[in-house]
Amino acid sequence: MDKALYQQLEQERLLNQVTSQIRQSLELSVILSTAVERLQQYLQVDRLLIYQFDFQWSVPPGECSLEPGWDVEEREYETRPTRMANFSGEFLASQKGNRGCVTYEARSSEKVLSVLHLSEADSCFFETPEAQAKYQKSHASLIIQDVEKTYAYSSCFLQFLRRIQVRAKVVFSIVIQEKLWGLLIAHQCHQPREWTDNETKFMAQVTEHLSIAIYQAQLYTQLQQQKHTLERRVTERTQALHDALLAAQSANRAKSEFLATMSHELRTPLTCVIGISATLLRLYSNGAGIKQLPIEKQQEYLKRIHDSGEHLLELINDILELSQVESGKTVLQISEFYLSKLAQHCLTSFRERAQSKKVLLSGDIQIQPHQDRFIADQRRVKQILFNLLSNAIKFTPETGQVTLRIRVDGNTAIFQIQDTGIGIPQEQQPLLFEKFQQLDSSYRRQYGGTGLGLALTKQLVELHGGVIKFTSTERVGSTFTVHIPGQPLPSLNTQQRVKNSAFKTSLPTTSTNNPVGRFILIENDEEIATLICEILTAAGYQVVWLVEGLTALGQIELLQPTAVIVDMHLPGQDGYEIIRYLKNNTATQDIKILAITNNSESIDSESVLVTEVDDFITKPIQPNQLLNKIISLEL
Known part of the structure; x- marks a missing residue:
């Protein structure tokens, strides 16, 4: 009796030591390594280990600490399909699809085979669904005194246990928040062993404390991650504020x-x-x-x-x-003109200025007769060329050369102004099209100018839906290339209406001789809606602006507008639902629809925008593009 009491007191003393050491740290690696070492010493087992599910080692294949003689096929756990831990011999089914391996190990001596990093193959095991419910419970265990007797019926699994030198074993499940986290396993390697109640009870108690400690360590890790995340966000916000301050300055x-x-x-x-x-x-x-x-x-x-x-x-x-x-108030005045005449006019206008600076100004007009007629805003295109030629001559020294080239590719006019001027330093090139920028003060003092010319040029090019690019080498010269697509030619009535009504905000009165188009705009963004309303009313159209799509449906049936302009990204009810309703309703199916989409959206031939709407326009809204779309809907 005294001996049993002594053993119980000794066990409690050891348990207190183990649990106190476990709880002294919130680092999971310290907790687990301490637990396996102390438990191995107390139980006097050959090998004690922790198998952890959903765990992947970062070691390359073949670097498991298995001793020579181990079958290579069994240790290439990184290159095989997912393998399961089944040290219990019947747990495979409950973790099928998960990945894990031995993460911590303590051995009685170096002579005992190490199975650290081992991940078992699943070819030997049978699916036993009953095992899942069993091992999901806390204190679930498996006690085997002699594997040779217990697994005599399974030669494959028994052969596996022989390879890793297991003769007797005890397995306890580690359950965290009702989820199986891993297994605590004790191995006797060379002879059978009768596991006492005190030993298994002690393992069960340690397993319970381990579950609590692991959960606390996980919470601590999450807290640390949240702390690091907040610190990173504070740093990022501080940097963003600093950058914004520098940008403002x-x-x-x-x-x-x-x-x-x-x-x-x-x-x-x-x-x-x-x-x-x-x-x-x-x-x-x-x-x-x-x-x-x-x-x-x-x-x-x-x-x-x-x-x-x-x-x-x-x-x-x-x-x-x-x-x-x-401000979006510029409306292109689209007309038809000859590119060759425009080029000659530009060259004539700058000939005297070039001669005064002793700069050779030449033209290279590569336009076929059938390509000469072009549709765009002639005044704006001339302004673009004037700005670029003026800059080229200004920044080209004496005896230099400036060349204007024009060609047509399909429906796009390509203008190129090349000079042999001072060039643009690499570090200054990103600022070239910015407002109020003219390289640096030394250039401004020497050449003058406000720094608005190229910024305005870029805006006018983009107003046509075109692009402007440049290449430049310091002290060699620069080449500016402008691509301007041809614009749809509006009807004579529309041209006259735009010309007479430009920048007027009052709605025009209807007339039996010249009916005014009526449009319903469904847009929740006030800035976009205001811009569209100003453009259309300035062009002589009536616009009814509605914010909510559900309210708009009844208004569309009642007013029967010329067309409906709808944003495809409305809160609550997107534009696709509105389009389908209008096309499926006999009262509105003939009303034309202009969709507003984001510039980043890709539109393929099978999308709703192509199959169900009459046309679409992308954000940001360009006035001339909007008017051209409206004009095409009226025709």
């Missing part, structure tokens, strides 16, 4: 430099106009003085006044033009 400096530059650019021609006109006024007030002034000098003074005035007008026009384009 940079924008503020750019605007300050722009205002200083603009003041200089405006003051120079104004000073010239005021100074020369004041001189002429004094001479005219004295009759004798004007007679003494040679006629050539008078003409020179007047020409300088005229040129300075034109320069001022160009500066002001650039500012107003860019402001209108960015």
